[in-house]
Amino acid sequence: MNLKRVQWKRIGIFALSFVLLLGAIVVPSRGEADAAPGGVQAEVLSTYKFTSNATYDGYVAKYVYSDGTTVQEGTAVPASAKWATASSIYDGAWGRYSREAVYWYSDGEQVYEATDPLNIPANAIWATIYKYKINGMYIQNPSNDPFIGQQVFRYSLDGIHTLTGDSIPAYAVWGTFAGGTDGYGFHSHSETYVTYDRGSIPPAVAELSVESDNPASASWAKPGDTITVSIATDAPVDEVVATVAGQAAVAEQEDDTHWTATLILDGSAVDGELPVLVKLVANGELLSSANATTDGSKVAVDSTGPSTSISSDPNWMTNEDVTVTAEASDSGSGVVVIKWAAGERTAAYFAEAGQALTEEGFAVSENGTFTIYAKDRLGNESVETVGIYWIDKTSPTIAQAGTSSGALPVKVRVSLNGTGSEIVRSKWASGERDGSYFEDDGEWLMPVIEGCDAVDFEELEECIWDMDEDEFDWQSFDATFTAAEYGMHTVYVEDEAGNGSLLTISVNPPAQTGGPGPASPVPASPVPASPVPVSGPATVTGTDGRLTLPSGQIGQASLEDDIAITIPSNATDKELRLTIDKLADATGLLPHGEKLASPIYEFLKSFPENFLKPITMTFRFDPSSLSGNEAPAVFYFDETKKEWIRIVGGRIGGDRITVETDHFTKYAVLAVDPATGLPAVKEPAIPTEPLKDIRFGDIGGHWAESDIIKAASAGIVNGYADGTFMPGKTVTRAEFAVMLANALKPAATGTAPAFADSTAIPSWARQAVALAAQAGIVTGDQSGRFRPNAPITRAEMAVMLANSLKLKLDLGAVTGFADDKDIPSWAKGAVAAAKESGLMQGKGAGAFAPAGVTTRAEAVTALMKALAYSNK
Numbered sequence: 001m002n003l004k005r006v007q008w009k010r011i012g013i014f015a016l017s018f019v020l021l022l023g024a025i026v027v028p029s030r031g032e033a034d035a036a037p038g039g040v041q042a043e044v045l046s047t048y049k050f051t052s053n054a055t056y057d058g059y060v061a062k063y064v065y066s067d068g069t070t071v072q073e074g075t076a077v078p079a080s081a082k083w084a085t086a087s088s089i090y091d092g093a094w095g096r097y098s099r100e101a102v103y104w105y106s107d108g109e110q111v112y113e114a115t116d117p118l119n120i121p122a123n124a125i126w127a128t129i130y131k132y133k134i135n136g137m138y139i140q141n142p143s144n145d146p147f148i149g150q151q152v153f154r155y156s157l158d159g160i161h162t163l164t165g166d167s168i169p170a171y172a173v174w175g176t177f178a179g180g181t182d183g184y185g186f187h188s189h190s191e192t193y194v195t196y197d198r199g200s201i202p203p204a205v206a207e208l209s210v211e212s213d214n215p216a217s218a219s220w221a222k223p224g225d226t227i228t229v230s231i232a233t234d235a236p237v238d239e240v241v242a243t244v245a246g247q248a249a250v251a252e253q254e255d256d257t258h259w260t261a262t263l264i265l266d267g268s269a270v271d272g273e274l275p276v277l278v279k280l281v282a283n284g285e286l287l288s289s290a291n292a293t294t295d296g297s298k299v300a301v302d303s304t305g306p307s308t309s310i311s312s313d314p315n316w317m318t319n320e321d322v323t324v325t326a327e328a329s330d331s332g333s334g335v336v337v338i339k340w341a342a343g344e345r346t347a348a349y350f351a352e353a354g355q356a357l358t359e360e361g362f363a364v365s366e367n368g369t370f371t372i373y374a375k376d377r378l379g380n381e382s383v384e385t386v387g388i389y390w391i392d393k394t395s396p397t398i399a400q401a402g403t404s405s406g407a408l409p410v411k412v413r414v415s416l417n418g419t420g421s422e423i424v425r426s427k428w429a430s431g432e433r434d435g436s437y438f439e440d441d442g443e444w445l446m447p448v449i450e451g452c453d454a455v456d457f458e459e460l461e462e463c464i465w466d467m468d469e470d471e472f473d474w475q476s477f478d479a480t481f482t483a484a485e486y487g488m489h490t491v492y493v494e495d496e497a498g499n500g501s502l503l504t505i506s507v508n509p510p511a512q513t514g515g516p517g518p519a520s521p522v523p524a525s526p527v528p529a530s531p532v533p534v535s536g537p538a539t540v541t542g543t544d545g546r547l548t549l550p551s552g553q554i555g556q557a558s559l560e561d562d563i564a565i566t567i568p569s570n571a572t573d574k575e576l577r578l579t580i581d582k583l584a585d586a587t588g589l590l591p592h593g594e595k596l597a598s599p600i601y602e603f604l605k606s607f608p609e610n611f612l613k614p615i616t617m618t619f620r621f622d623p624s625s626l627s628g629n630e631a632p633a634v635f636y637f638d639e640t641k642k643e644w645i646r647i648v649g650g651r652i653g654g655d656r657i658t659v660e661t662d663h664f665t666k667y668a669v670l671a672v673d674p675a676t677g678l679p680a681v682k683e684p685a686i687p688t689e690p691l692k693d694i695r696f697g698d699i700g701g702h703w704a705e706s707d708i709i710k711a712a713s714a715g716i717v718n719g720y721a722d723g724t725f726m727p728g729k730t731v732t733r734a735e736f737a738v739m740l741a742n743a744l745k746p747a748a749t750g751t752a753p754a755f756a757d758s759t760a761i762p763s764w765a766r767q768a769v770a771l772a773a774q775a776g777i778v779t780g781d782q783s784g785r786f787r788p789n790a791p792i793t794r795a796e797m798a799v800m801l802a803n804s805l806k807l808k809l810d811l812g813a814v815t816g817f818a819d820d821k822d823i824p825s826w827a828k829g830a831v832a833a834a835k836e837s838g839l840m841q842g843k844g845a846g847a848f849a850p851a852g853v854t855t856r857a858e859a860v861t862a863l864m865k866a867l868a869y870s871n872k
Contacts, residue, residue: 040159042174042198044077044084044128048188056093058188060086064117064127065196071122081196085128086177087117093182094134100147101132106170109277109289126168126175128153134182148180150187159201171289174198202287203280206257207232209297210244210276216377220333221265221274222303229261231278239281245269245301265301271332273300302332305382306374307845312364317390317421317497324386325361326372333377344728344857345371346703347381364388367678369728369855384844387853389730389791392420392497394672397631399652401478405508410483412505413448414491415476417631419672421495422474428481428491435500438492445479445491447472473785476629483507503651545580563601564618571613577606578664589666591642591722594679597621597632598669605664614660621669623655628760628789630671630680634659637666644670644679673789681720681729696725704857707864716742717860727857734765734788736797736859737778741768743863744804744870746775756784777803794840795827795850797859801839801866802830809833818846839865 047059064073065084077084083105089098103114105127114120120127130153133145155168155175168175179188209230212221221227227244235257242249242261247268249261261278280287306328313323328335339354340362350373355362357372364370372384401413416423427442449472483489486507494500540549545559551574555567559580567576583589583600590596598621621632634657635644647659657669671680694712696719699705708725711717717739719725731739740746755761761769765788772778773786777800780786792800802809809829814820816835823831831848834840839862843849 039200040156040173040198041195042081042083042126042156042176043154043162043193043195044176045086045178045191046194047190047192048179049190050091050093050182050186050188052093052186056091058089058091058093060088061090061097062086062088064120066120066122066124066127069122071118071120073118077194077196079196080199082122082199083124083127083174084176084194084196085117085120087129089129089132091134091182093186096135098129098132099135099145101129104128104130104168104175106168106172106175108171108286109279109291111168111170125170126155126172128168128175128177130177131180148182149185151180152178154178154193159198173201202282203233203235203237204288205231205278205280205290205294206234207295208276208278208290208293209295210274210293210299211297212299214378216379217333219297219299220302220378221299222301222378222380223265223267223269225265227263227265227274227299229263229276229278231259231261233257233259233280237280237282237287241279241281243277245274267303269301269303271301271304273298300332302330302376302378303380304330304332305380306330306335306338306376308338308372308374308382308384309845310372310384310386312386312388315390317392317495319391319393319497319499321363321365322388322391323361323363324370324388325359326357326384328372328374328382330374330376330380332380335374336377337373337375339373341371341373342368343371344369344385344702344855345373345383346701347373347383348701349373350375350381350383364391367391367730387730387855389853390497392418392495392499393648394419394633394646395499395501395648395650396421396423396493396495397633397650397652398491398493398501398503400503400505400654404483404505406510408484408486410486410507411480412483412489412507413478413480414445414503414505415478416445416493417629418475418493418495419631419633420475421497421499423477423493424474424496425492425494425500426479427493428489430483430485430487430489432488432504433490433492433502435492435494435502437490438494438500442492443481445481448478448480472783501649547576547578549576549578551575559601562599562620565603566616567611568613568615571611571615572607573612574607579604583666588642588722589637591720592679592724592726593681593720593722594644595625595630595671595681596668597623597625597671600637600666600668602666603664610662614662616658616660617667618656618658619667619669620655621657626671627680627762628757630673632657632669633672635668635670635679636661636663637668639665644668646672646679694719696723698724699727702727702857704861707861708857711743711860711864714743716863717856725856727860728855730791730853731856731859732789733778733786733792733796734762734769736792736800736854737772737788738765738768739859739863740777740800740804741771743867746771746777746804754784755780755786757786757788761786761788772800772804775804791853792859793850794843794848794852794854795824795831797854797862798834798840799827799830801862802833805837805839805866805870807833807837815848817842817848819848819850823848823850837869839869
């Protein structure tokens with residue numbers, strides 16, 4: 001127990017230990033001890049013996065002592081000394097005196113060290129020599145003289161019982177050095193002691209307990225809770241001074257020997273057990289103190305929310321759902337709640353919402369941001385976000401580029417697009433094949449690389465070997481194969497997520513000139529928009545978007561030259577009446593500003609059931625509506641979810657795209673963003689005047705709500721046509737360049753570099769990208785590309801912000817983040833500067849996540865901080 005005094009009424013606690021060693025002992029009461037002649041009898045070393053080859057005597061030649069007011073030195077200790085210690089010891093074995101002595105002394109709360117005993121405070125509770133050297137043990141080199149070792153000390157905690165140990169507690173009544181070993185390891189023995197009258201024992205703490213008023217537990221607390229210290233003394237005192245974690249508590253007396261001290265915790269208390277110190281005072285003088293409870297009670301501070309460890313499986317490109325698991329841990333009161341929710345959420349959101357997170361985790365079917373929430377027993381909360389951006393369930397696209405007719409051998413060129421993933425398998429074979437054929441068979445397509453005239457894969461490999469790692473875009477490229485015979489050929493493409501696509505191409509002889517007539521080349525699959533005659537049962541056709549089809553018959557319907565459908569026989573077991581209409585009003589049908597590559601068509605039929613067999617739809621789309629690497633795809637509108645659903649497996653030929661479906665609703669061809677695999681979104685128009693009365697329907701309670709409204713009001717960013725802002729949407733490099741230009745308005749200082757992929761930069765972003773490049777804010781990658789449609793990483797954003805604000809960069813900086821080693825060398829200086837300037841912080845667990853993508857909310861927040869920094 002760390003008590004300065006042990007109460008006399010509870011001395012039985014000590015008696016139990018001594019009974020085990022010494023047998024039963026009679027303990028006098030406090031009154032009997034105080035009434036004993038001279039009060040407490042203290043001890044100080046007088047003589048000792050050493051035995052080696054013979055027995056030698058040693059003794060204390062001088063003492064330093066206190067009379068309570070002054071400190072003096074002499075050869076004897078006065079009977080009324082307050083404390084006393086040996087200051088010069090004669091060793092008979094060596095015939096020399098001690099030197100370089102070091103002393104301990106205590107004020108009742110803490111033990112201090114001194115080298116001059118005359119400087120020990122006169123009002124110290126106890127003092128003793130604790131180590132020294134014996135002068136001249138090594139006559140040739142006295143500096144090698146060792147200190148004594150294995151010291152033993154005698155002391156008393158209650159003024160009655162004497163204890164021994166290798167140290168003396170600060171709250172002991174008296175203490176003295178009681179022997180040790182000399183330089184050869186021989187230990188002293190047969191010690192004798194001089195006694196002196198230490199005086200009576202002052203009042204002491206008899207009982208001490210502590211508790212919190214936190215409703216969750218009296219043993220835990222957080223800022224705002226009240227800490228109560230209950231104190232009982234073994235005799236009346238004038239004043240009790242209590243501190244909790246170094247802060248003064250308000251002490252109130254209940255009766256002669258009972259006090260209560262209270263303190264309301266503020267935010268300065270650090271997590272962990274609260275230290276409690278109680279002092280008993282009379283006439284301004286410290287009588288005794290205690291720093292440990294007598295009943296074992298304690299209160300620990302817990303003001304920190306749980307930490308979470310998040311993992312995902314799989315964690316690389318996949319066409320399957322991703323399972324996200326998370327573990328929450330808390331070094332304090334313990335985790336009691338862990339939840340998750342889609343989107344970027346604040347802790348307040350989970351008060352009434354969110355789903356319980358089990359050990360199995362949750363499945364993610366679409367890319368996005370997800371929030372993990374945890375709460376501990378005291379109500380401390382934490383939120384961590386995780387971005388899942390490697391799900392790609394969209395099949396790659398294959399389009400024939402150029403003719404497939406000519407004299408054998410015919411070189412056929414195709415354009416491949418992974419629509420969000422890199423292409424890892426691109427093959428071809430003669431004849432019509434399915435995807436399983438290409439697992440082990442088929443020939444590899446020859447990628448077309450600018451400046452490389454490879455005729456075989458050996459030469460192609462040399463070209464690729466000479467290129468920089470990122471110079472060739474394996475997500476979107478052209479490739480060729482050489483057909484040695486006429487007829488149908490199949491091209492198969494598979495992306496790194498495992499999605500595959502097929503395209504059949506007819507290789508034909510060249511058109512004949514003269515003779516009976518020109519040869520008619522067989523069109524490449526997919527089918528054209530106009531209906532194609534089908535053999536078998538009679539075909540019923542309609543060309544005005546209207547068709548009545550008897551049960552079991554084949555039907556073909558078209559609307560102008562824009563849309564054509566083919567209904568196979570027995571696709572319905574009842575009469576079908578269908579209509580196709582082009583919608584002139586798209587209000588409410590483009591909730592996120594999706595980019596149309598065709599008009600929206602509404603297909604209606606005379607019965608609600610789906611078709612018994614898939615029907616074929618062919619749409620004409622406008623290739624000029626696609627920007628950069630955007631690809632067309634057919635979507636249908638889900639009237640319940642109010643969102644567009646992609647039909648997988650479309651086949652593209654020229655400006656036509658063909659799909660199969662089993663139901664009617666609204667359909668359209670939309671542009672697809674290759675970076676996300678989702679519908680491309682039209683960039684909102686940038687207003688010339690700051691917007692007034694900003695309202696977005698999806699940011700209420702969002703952690704970035706205030707910054708979003710400020711940024712939108714200043715014309716830095718804009719919302720979407722449906723009144724949303726989409727704070728969790730990933731930001732591309734082009735989009736961030738536009739936001740940065742709107743916010744900081746950088747001045748051009750040089751000539752903009754010509755990016756190798758400049759044609760892929762959307763028109764709405766070209767001016768901002770050029771300005772940022774001229775100002776030295778952005779540069780191309782190793783291959784000279786800007787990659788406008790790639791999601792901007794946190795490392796890239798840090799560099800752009802640092803460059804735009806002209807922050808001083810230390811290329812050898814250590815960022816202090818847990819994942820410092822993962823931060824690219826070209827970004828470390830910028831990340832460190834962005835952190836120091838308050839522009840960007842970590843993402844959780846002390847990590848920066850340099851490769852993590854950036855959401856619109858995160859980009860706006862960083863830009864508003866940058867704007868504030870630039871205005872300083």
